Amino acid sequence: MADLNIGVLGASGMVGQEILVVLGERSFPVGEIRLAASQRSTGDRLLALGRRIPLTEPDPAFFAGLDLVFSAVAADVARRLYPLAKDAGAVLIDKSNAFRMDPLVPLVVPEVNPEALSARPSLIASPNCSTIPLVMALSRLRLLAPIEQVDVATYQAVSGTGRDAVAALTAEIAGQQPDPSIYPKPIAFNVLPLVDALNGSGHSLEEDKLRMESRKVLSDPALRISSTAVRVPVYRGHAEAVTVTLGHEVPLAELHDVLTSAPGLKVVDPPELPTPIDADGNDLVWIGRLRRDRDNPRRVMLFLVTDNLRKGAATNAVQIAEQLWGLVG
Amino acid sequence: MADLNIGVLGASGMVGQEILVVLGERSFPVGEIRLAASQRSTGDRLLALGRRIPLTEPDPAFFAGLDLVFSAVAADVARRLYPLAKDAGAVLIDKSNAFRMDPLVPLVVPEVNPEALSARPSLIASPNCSTIPLVMALSRLRLLAPIEQVDVATYQAVSGTGRDAVAALTAEIAGQQPDPSIYPKPIAFNVLPLVDALNGSGHSLEEDKLRMESRKVLSDPALRISSTAVRVPVYRGHAEAVTVTLGHEVPLAELHDVLTSAPGLKVVDPPELPTPIDADGNDLVWIGRLRRDRDNPRRVMLFLVTDNLRKGAATNAVQIAEQLWGLVG
Numbered sequence: 001m002a003d004l005n006i007g008v009l010g011a012s013g014m015v016g017q018e019i020l021v022v023l024g025e026r027s028f029p030v031g032e033i034r035l036a037a038s039q040r041s042t043g044d045r046l047l048a049l050g051r052r053i054p055l056t057e058p059d060p061a062f063f064a065g066l067d068l069v070f071s072a073v074a075a076d077v078a079r080r081l082y083p084l085a086k087d088a089g090a091v092l093i094d095k096s097n098a099f100r101m102d103p104l105v106p107l108v109v110p111e112v113n114p115e116a117l118s119a120r121p122s123l124i125a126s127p128n129c130s131t132i133p134l135v136m137a138l139s140r141l142r143l144l145a146p147i148e149q150v151d152v153a154t155y156q157a158v159s160g161t162g163r164d165a166v167a168a169l170t171a172e173i174a175g176q177q178p179d180p181s182i183y184p185k186p187i188a189f190n191v192l193p194l195v196d197a198l199n200g201s202g203h204s205l206e207e208d209k210l211r212m213e214s215r216k217v218l219s220d221p222a223l224r225i226s227s228t229a230v231r232v233p234v235y236r237g238h239a240e241a242v243t244v245t246l247g248h249e250v251p252l253a254e255l256h257d258v259l260t261s262a263p264g265l266k267v268v269d270p271p272e273l274p275t276p277i278d279a280d281g282n283d284l285v286w287i288g289r290l291r292r293d294r295d296n297p298r299r300v301m302l303f304l305v306t307d308n309l310r311k312g313a314a315t316n317a318v319q320i321a322e323q324l325w326g327l328v329g
Numbered sequence: 330m331a332d333l334n335i336g337v338l339g340a341s342g343m344v345g346q347e348i349l350v351v352l353g354e355r356s357f358p359v360g361e362i363r364l365a366a367s368q369r370s371t372g373d374r375l376l377a378l379g380r381r382i383p384l385t386e387p388d389p390a391f392f393a394g395l396d397l398v399f400s401a402v403a404a405d406v407a408r409r410l411y412p413l414a415k416d417a418g419a420v421l422i423d424k425s426n427a428f429r430m431d432p433l434v435p436l437v438v439p440e441v442n443p444e445a446l447s448a449r450p451s452l453i454a455s456p457n458c459s460t461i462p463l464v465m466a467l468s469r470l471r472l473l474a475p476i477e478q479v480d481v482a483t484y485q486a487v488s489g490t491g492r493d494a495v496a497a498l499t500a501e502i503a504g505q506q507p508d509p510s511i512y513p514k515p516i517a518f519n520v521l522p523l524v525d526a527l528n529g530s531g532h533s534l535e536e537d538k539l540r541m542e543s544r545k546v547l548s549d550p551a552l553r554i555s556s557t558a559v560r561v562p563v564y565r566g567h568a569e570a571v572t573v574t575l576g577h578e579v580p581l582a583e584l585h586d587v588l589t590s591a592p593g594l595k596v597v598d599p600p601e602l603p604t605p606i607d608a609d610g611n612d613l614v615w616i617g618r619l620r621r622d623r624d625n626p627r628r629v630m631l632f633l634v635t636d637n638l639r640k641g642a643a644t645n646a647v648q649i650a651e652q653l654w655g656l657v658g
Contacts, residue, residue, distance in 0.1 A: 149624075153482030153570040155520045155559065173502060189563050190606045191484045193570070193618050193632040198599050202620030211623070224624040228570035228632060230484065233562050235518050241482040241557035270527050277519045289522050291531030294540070295478075295553040303522040303557060 001325065003031030005065055007090065009058055009081060010072035011035035011046060014163055015095055018314035019070050020048040026318060029327070036062055063088035070317055071095060086122065091324065093124050093317045097205075100125040100213055107216045110319040110328075111264050112139040117323050124320050129312030130154055130206065130229065130238055131213040133285040133304050138244065139218060140262045141300065144254055146247035147220070148298075152210060152227035155239040156195055157276060158187060160308045161231075169233055187233050195229035204229055237276025238308040242301065249297045252290070259287055259302075264311065279305045283315045330654065332360030334394055336419065338387055338410060339401035340364035340375060343492055344424055347643035348399050349377040355647060358656070365391055392417035399646055400424060415451065420653065422453050422646045429454040429542055436545045439648040439657075440593050441468045446652050453649050458641030459483055459535065459558065459567055460542040462614040462633050467573065468547060469591045470629065473583055475576035476549070477627075481539060481556035484568040485524055486605060487516060489637045490560075498562055516562050524558035533558055566605025567637040571630065578626045581619070588616055588631075593640065608634045612644045 006023070010016040016037075023030055035046055036058035044055045056062055058081055063069065069085045071078045075098035082099075085092040099105040106116035107125045112135050117124065127135070130152075138147060158165040165182050172178055172188035185192055195206035206229040215223045260267045266284040268274050274286035286305045293299030306312050322328050335352070339345040345366075352359055364375055365387035373384045385391055387410055392398065398414045400407045404427035411428075414421040428434040435445035436454045441464050446453065456464070459481075467476060487494040494511050501507055501517035514521055524535035535558040544552045589596045595613040597603055603615035615634045622628035635641050651657050 151480050151572060153557070155484070155561070184600065185602060185604050186606055190566075190604050191561055191563060191568055192602065192604055193568070194602055201623065202599070202618065203623065226572060226622045226624065226628065226630065228482070228572075228618065228630060230568075230570065230632075232484070232520055233518065234520060237519075239520055239522070239559075241522070241559065243480060243555060243557075270531070271513065273514060273521065273523055275514050275519050275521055277515055289531065289557065293555045294530065294532065295555065299555065301555065301557060303559075 001029060003029040004067040004325065005032040006030055007034045007036065007062060007066045007069040008072065009036045009069060009077070012037040012041045012044070012055060013072055014159055014309055015072035015313045018309045019072060019317060022310070022314045022318045024049050026322070028318060028321070032065070034062055034066065058084065060084055060087070063090055066090040068093070068321055072313070082123065091122050091124070093126060093320050095126050095313055095317055097128070097209065099123060100127060101216065107213060108320050109135055109217055109316060110323045111136055111262070113217055113219065114323050117320065120324065126313070126317045126320060127213045127217060128206070128209040129160055129306070129308040130156065130210050130240065131217065132312050132316055133238070133306040134210065134240060134242065135214050135217045136262070136264055136285050137242065137259065137287060137302065137304055138214065140258045140265065141244055141246070141255060143258055144250045147223060147244055148247055149245040150214070150223065150225040151243040152225065153241045154195070154227065154229045155232045155234070156229060157234040157236050157238055157308055158231065159236050160195070160238065166235060169235065183231065187231060189233060192231040193228060195231055234276045236307060236309060237279040237305055238312060239276055239303065239305040241303050243293065244300045245296070246298045246300060252292055255300055256290055259290070274303060274305045276305055279307045281307060281310065283307070283311045285311060330358060332358040333396040333654065334361040335359055336363045336365065336391060336395045336398040337401065338365045338398060338406070341366040341370045341373070341384060342401055343488055343638055344401035344642045347638045348401060348646060351639070351643045351647045353378050355651070357647060357650070361394070363391055363395065387413065389413055389416070392419055395419040397422070397650055401642070411452065420451050420453070422455060422649050424455050424642055424646055426457070426538065428452060429456065430545065436542060437649050438464055438546055438645060439652045440465055440591070442546055442548070443652050446649070449653065453653070455642070455646045455649060456542045456546060457535070457538040458489055458635070458637040459485065459539050459569065460546065461641050461645055462567070462635040463539065463569060463571065464543050464546045465591070465593055465614050466571065466588065466616060466631065466633055467543065469587045469594065470573055470575070470584060472587055473579045476552060476573055477576055478574040479552065479554040480572040481554065482570045483524070483556065483558045484561045484563070485558060486563040486565050486567055486637055487560065488565045489524070489567060495564060498564065512560065516560060518562060521560040522557065524560055563605045565636060565638060566608040566634055567641060568605055568632065568634040570632055572622065573629045574625070575627045575629060581621055584629055585619055588619070603632060603634045605634055608636045610639065611636060612640045614640060
């Protein structure tokens with residue numbers, strides 16, 4: 001096939017940078033590539049895919065002639081720029097929260113619901129970085145039994161907030177005062193039981209996303225998912241302690257096999273433990289601590305870890321493009 | 330009453346040191362005080378309670394004439410020293426895992442089951458640092474409805490492992506290689522889904538303790554408690570994300586009230602969040618993020634944080650002594 005002309009919105013951000021790395025690693029057929037960034041970065045040049053590329057403003061000329069646009073900008077910016085991509089006839093793969101719950105927009109994890117791409121949509125949303133690994137595990141477990149309830153507690157890295165938060169953790173570790181514009185409390189040597197803002201019911205928007213996005217990706221609109229989303233002083237790698245209540249008992253060995261045989265999942269057995277440092281820089285969903293609840297054999301417990309910038313964001317978006325253009329295996 | 334002659338086993342450890350601080354803060358009626366430590370510390374002198382006290386070996390002469398001994402040593406050492414305390418006629422309050430599940434030994438959180446002390450036992454166990462705050466919250470919630478299930482994910486500080494682990498976190502942050510004799514993986518900028526060792530069934534001993542000790546303190550031997558215990562790069566303060574499934578629905582305001590009105594609990598409402606840094610150095614069990622599960626109104630969710638060295642260890646032991654000697658209120 002012909003190379004694709006590609007644009008990246010938010011190219012100087014952490015996810016934008018990772019998209020460029022992943023495109024190169026996976027030998028994605030990149031023709032022309034254009035990089036857009038916020039005004040404070042425009043004029044700079046970025047070394048990406050072996051080329052030196054200027055950062056420009058995402059005006060209509062930016063989009064003209066593009067086949068594919070990866071959006072790694074905030075939801076309000078994505079909403080504003082989507083019409084420009086559409087007018088230019090480009091496919092937009094968006095990492096933000098802007099379109100994920102729009103019933104007309106597919107929300108895709110290629111290992112879980114690739115069929116959502118069969119109608120060749122021109123706008124596709126990639127789920128939240130905590131949702132992606134969770135639905136990858138759940139979609140396998142439900143091959144063996146219906147899922148009645150999912151309970152999650154997260155351990156989320158500061159890179160999920162962005163570059164400023166990474167710098168804030170480093171600064172706090174070095175003894176500087178916490179910057180309250182980043183997090184409401186210190187993050188160094190602390191944990192913060194809030195990711196994103198609180199909604200009116202006492203849950204956080206992150207907890208809402210995990211519940212609503214998982215339902216959509218899994219096409220299970222009544223799935224019960226309760227979670228507590230917590231920020232931890234880790235640079236990279238989101239972890240989740242997960243308990244899944246199944247509709248009937250399944251032998252642990254079968255659950256182990258159905259996870260082990262899934263693309264993208266890496267199951268580790270004792271004494272090995274999955275930790276953020278293991279996930280850093282790779283595309284695997286690491287799963288460990290697989291066990292059965294002692295009081296209820298229908299409940300299965302596991303701990304999973306994923307690089308939030310890779311499979312949790314950039315890699316998933318690139319995989320969506322590969323699926324759309326038939327570049328898969 | 331007359332001052333008590335007191336011994337502290339493990340006086341140079343983190344919990345032992347904190348016991349001395351708490352005795353002073355609470356104006357505990359201390360007569361003679363003797364401090365025992367491992368051989369590498371004996372000969373040193375410690376400044377405690379305004380006195381300069383030598384660290385000695387815990388031989389029979391150490392125990393002679395003591396009324397009360399606080400034990401902050403490992404389980405095997407506690408088992409070895411208990412007969413010496415008993416022969417000397419001293420009451421032993423033990424912080425280790427040695428006697429907690431012994432049916433003849435009361436396991437006590439004074440706010441929860443002070444009645445366990447009414448027979449004036451000579452050996453009392455203080456629960457694990459994660460168990461204490463959990464049972465304090467659960468004992469209040471069950472005043473309003475029976476508890477069907479408890480789900481916990483922990484965020485535990487390195488000081489729970491001891492002084493070596495505190496030093497290890499500091500060293501790793503400074504760029505030194507992790508010491509595998511402390512934790513099996515790096516702890517700086519990482520989370521480790523294992524506290525204490527694994528048992529044969531895939532659960533950790535810490536997760537077992539949380540379940541079995543909570544059942545004993547709450548006198549509810551069939552209580553369902555599932556947990557995942559995780560170590561995080563925090564110096565001080567254990568946090569827990571908790572979901573409690575009640576036997577029937579209770580208005581959230583009533584649950585809030587029953588927690589707020591309990592001694593030792595500090596409920597914070599949005600936008601306030603309980604974090605380890607808030608708990609550091611005080612004796613409160615901080616509770617926040619109180620909310621109802623969106624899919625099941627019988628499920629209540631909260632996040633709690635406690636200083637693992639204070640109420641999670643030293644303060645609870647001193648409170649047990651206050652209760653035994655009628656020094657309360």
